[in-house]
Amino acid sequence: MSSPSVIPVPPAVAAHARIDEARYKAMYERSIRDPEGFWAEQGRRLNWIRPYTQVKDVDYTGDVRIRWFHDGTLNACWNCVDRHLPARAGQTAILWEGDDPAEDRHVTYGEMHEAICRLANVLKARGVKKGDRVTIYMPMIPEAAYAMLACARIGAVHSVVFGGFSPESLIGRIQDCDSAVVITADEGLRGGRKVPLKANVDAALEHCPAVHSVIVVRRTGGKVGWAEGRDVWYHEATAAASRDCPVEEMSAEDPLFILYTSGSTGKPKGVLHTTGGYLVFASMTHEAVFDYRDGEIYWCTADVGWVTGHSYIVYGPLANGATTLMFEGVPNYPDASRFWQVVDKHKVNIFYTAPTAIRALMREGEAPVKKASRQSLRLLGSVGEPINPEAWLWYWNVVGEGRCPIVDTWWQTETGGILITPLPGATALKPGSATLPFFGVRPVIVDNEGNHLEGATEGNLCLADSWPGQMRTVYGDHKRFVETYFSTFKGMYFTGDGARRDEDGYYWITGRVDDVINVAGHRLGTAEIESALVAHPKVAEAAVVGYPHDIKGQGIYAYVTLVAGEATTEELRRELVQWVRKEIGPIATPDLIQWAPGLPKTRSGKIMRRILRKIAANEHGQLGDTSTLADPGVVDDLVGNRMNRA
Numbered sequence: 323m324s325s326p327s328v329i330p331v332p333p334a335v336a337a338h339a340r341i342d343e344a345r346y347k348a349m350y351e352r353s354i355r356d357p358e359g360f361w362a363e364q365g366r367r368l369n370w371i372r373p374y375t376q377v378k379d380v381d382y383t384g385d386v387r388i389r390w391f392h393d394g395t396l397n398a399c400w401n402c403v404d405r406h407l408p409a410r411a412g413q414t415a416i417l418w419e420g421d422d423p424a425e426d427r428h429v430t431y432g433e434m435h436e437a438i439c440r441l442a443n444v445l446k447a448r449g450v451k452k453g454d455r456v457t458i459y460m461p462m463i464p465e466a467a468y469a470m471l472a473c474a475r476i477g478a479v480h481s482v483v484f485g486g487f488s489p490e491s492l493i494g495r496i497q498d499c500d501s502a503v504v505i506t507a508d509e510g511l512r513g514g515r516k517v518p519l520k521a522n523v524d525a526a527l528e529h530c531p532a533v534h535s536v537i538v539v540r541r542t543g544g545k546v547g548w549a550e551g552r553d554v555w556y557h558e559a560t561a562a563a564s565r566d567c568p569v570e571e572m573s574a575e576d577p578l579f580i581l582y583t584s585g586s587t588g589k590p591k592g593v594l595h596t597t598g599g600y601l602v603f604a605s606m607t608h609e610a611v612f613d614y615r616d617g618e619i620y621w622c623t624a625d626v627g628w629v630t631g632h633s634y635i636v637y638g639p640l641a642n643g644a645t646t647l648m649f650e651g652v653p654n655y656p657d658a659s660r661f662w663q664v665v666d667k668h669k670v671n672i673f674y675t676a677p678t679a680i681r682a683l684m685r686e687g688e689a690p691v692k693k694a695s696r697q698s699l700r701l702l703g704s705v706g707e708p709i710n711p712e713a714w715l716w717y718w719n720v721v722g723e724g725r726c727p728i729v730d731t732w733w734q735t736e737t738g739g740i741l742i743t744p745l746p747g748a749t750a751l752k753p754g755s756a757t758l759p760f761f762g763v764r765p766v767i768v769d770n771e772g773n774h775l776e777g778a779t780e781g782n783l784c785l786a787d788s789w790p791g792q793m794r795t796v797y798g799d800h801k802r803f804v805e806t807y808f809s810t811f812k813g814m815y816f817t818g819d820g821a822r823r824d825e826d827g828y829y830w831i832t833g834r835v836d837d838v839i840n841v842a843g844h845r846l847g848t849a850e851i852e853s854a855l856v857a858h859p860k861v862a863e864a865a866v867v868g869y870p871h872d873i874k875g876q877g878i879y880a881y882v883t884l885v886a887g888e889a890t891t892e893e894l895r896r897e898l899v900q901w902v903r904k905e906i907g908p909i910a911t912p913d914l915i916q917w918a919p920g921l922p923k924t925r926s927g928k929i930m931r932r933i934l935r936k937i938a939a940n941e942h943g944q945l946g947d948t949s950t951l952a953d954p955g956v957v958d959d960l961v962g963n964r965m966n967r968a
């Protein structure tokens with residue numbers, strides 16, 4: 323690979339940098355040499371009820387124990403809302419832009435405080451206590467943030483489920499964490515289309531008898547079913563509730579939220595984050611990575627159903643007293659200029675989105691971008707999957723006109739916040755590289771045997787030590803936590819990603835090395851899609867792999883073996899696509915389904931995914947060693963009938 327170009331920090335950015343290269347190096351060195359001292363200082367960015375005297379208590383061996391600031395107490399909602407009131411009661415906290423360009427709302431810190439207190443009182447009246455789990459299944463409206471913060475205020479643990487998930491997926495997530503309360507809306511609105519959220523909740527709750535309360539925000543006014551006694555309108559209940567609600571004093575290690583995410587095996591895991599360390603880390607990374615300055619308009623286009631929405635729409639920005647823009651719609655509605663129209667309309671300074679959106683907009687050409695001035699923009703960000711240098715350069719040249727640094731931020735649901743990233747005033751950029759570790763982060767690259775690889779190299783990306791935002795456990799299954807993240811490579815956290823480190827120490831994330839695929843920035847387990855497929859009565863066996871996709875990064879390629887006697891019709895193919903959408907949700911829609919009379923297996927019965935990935939990528943010329951296959955003949959059939967010939 324030829325050496326890619328390096329883009330130095332633009333002089334205008336360097337002149338105002340709060341963290342320049344020398345300061346980054348000094349702070350980074352200190353954070354590694356003296357993590358206790360470093361994080362003891364950073365922890366003070368929050369208001370603590372009882373200050374901590376302990377900072378870091380971590381053991382990556384044995385049962386794995388991760389605690390930060392554990393003898394301190396605080397409340398996350400207080401830190402995101404109440405403490406700002408003296409100075410910011412009248413400042414916009416959430417700047418909401420509707421799906422329809424004619425709709426927007428400015429919610430001040432003062433208004434948000436009142437809304438959260440009222441909702442918190444509604445939850446309390448419905449019996450929600452500290453430690454109880456509340457499921458949130460909402461469109462991108464301010465009430466979604468109120469719901470999260472109302473839970474935090476009273477010590478309840480929220481579990482936000484992305485509104486694109488099906489009732490089936492919702493059932494699993496409600497049952498796994500034993501939620502008795504669901505907060506939702508009548509319908510969502512995306513790209514002019516309605517999403518039947520309440521109807522999905524109703525369908526799910528047929529299988530969740532423990533849920534006694536559903537709080538429903540009226541968003542569209544569409545007709546919804548109603549279970550008397552169980553269902554309550556948000557606007558009615560909050561109007562009747564008191565606007566005073568004291569905050570609950572929480573230990574730093576009390577759970578703040580659960581967020582389900584896909585892994586290489588089994589059902590999605592409930593990633594558990596706790597209060598103190600998570601919020602310190604979300605707040606610090608938001609300020610440093612986005613160089614957030616008081617009074618700026620910051621926009622992260624993620625959905626609150628994903629971790630990016632948790633840390634960088636809600637918790638990080640609000641902990642910092644920022645104005646966070648929340649967008650209900652999609653990048654191409656009413657047209658492909660929408661993002662940039664919103665940037666101009668609200669004078670957005672910092673813009674954070676996903677490579678899949680950039681690639682989709684790039685395909686529309688420069689005109690929709692140039693229709694807007696974008697003069698307010700000074701910083702761009704990327705997250706969710708590797709960004710290819712071509713898309714990176716388009717983002718840099720066309721959107722940012724060569725003046726806005728791009729922070730390509732690598733992190734995961736499990737990490738709570740950004741771990742590998744440029745800092746805009748400090749880091750020379752290389753298109754496609756997430757660049758260098760954030761403070762306190764110790765990336766290591768290991769080979770498959772766990773040997774540390776030094777210098778310029780490529781292998782499995784691990785983290786040698788903890789940071790405050792790290793997940794603490796898999797909800798209800800600590801053994802799975804230890805097995806998933808700490809058993810492949812002893813004494814280290816294994817990310818599941820591969821990475822290359824170049825001669826300058828820059829990291830290039832190469833993508834997942836496990837059976838997780840990343841489709842348009844959405845993380846999916848191939849095992850989940852396979853089990854959805856085999857649940858269909860006509861399917862005997864299925865194997866799912868990712869394959870390169872121009873816009874989505876990866877597409878979903880399914881090899882399906884039907885039960886004997888079933889015919890391989892186009893109709894059945896369509897039916898299976900619909901089936902998976904119903905079982906998991908539209909984000910899991912298979913792009914290609916190939917009928918497979920047999921799957922390539924070893925003599926011990928293991929499916930050789932390596933071969934399936936090659937065929938799906940149309941790289942069947944390089945299948946490698948197939949001699950261990952039980953029946954090498956099946957490969958010829960799969961190659962001959964492959965679906966991707968691009």
Ligand code: 6R9
Nearest residue numbers: 705706707708730731732733734735831845
């Ligand atoms: C924040 C988020 C995590 C996986 C992660 C990796 C991929 C995220 C990336 C990136 C390359 C980046 N990923 N950011 N790959 N460069 N800047 O996306 O969390 O949904 O848990 O996904 O996404 O593969 O392991 P999550």
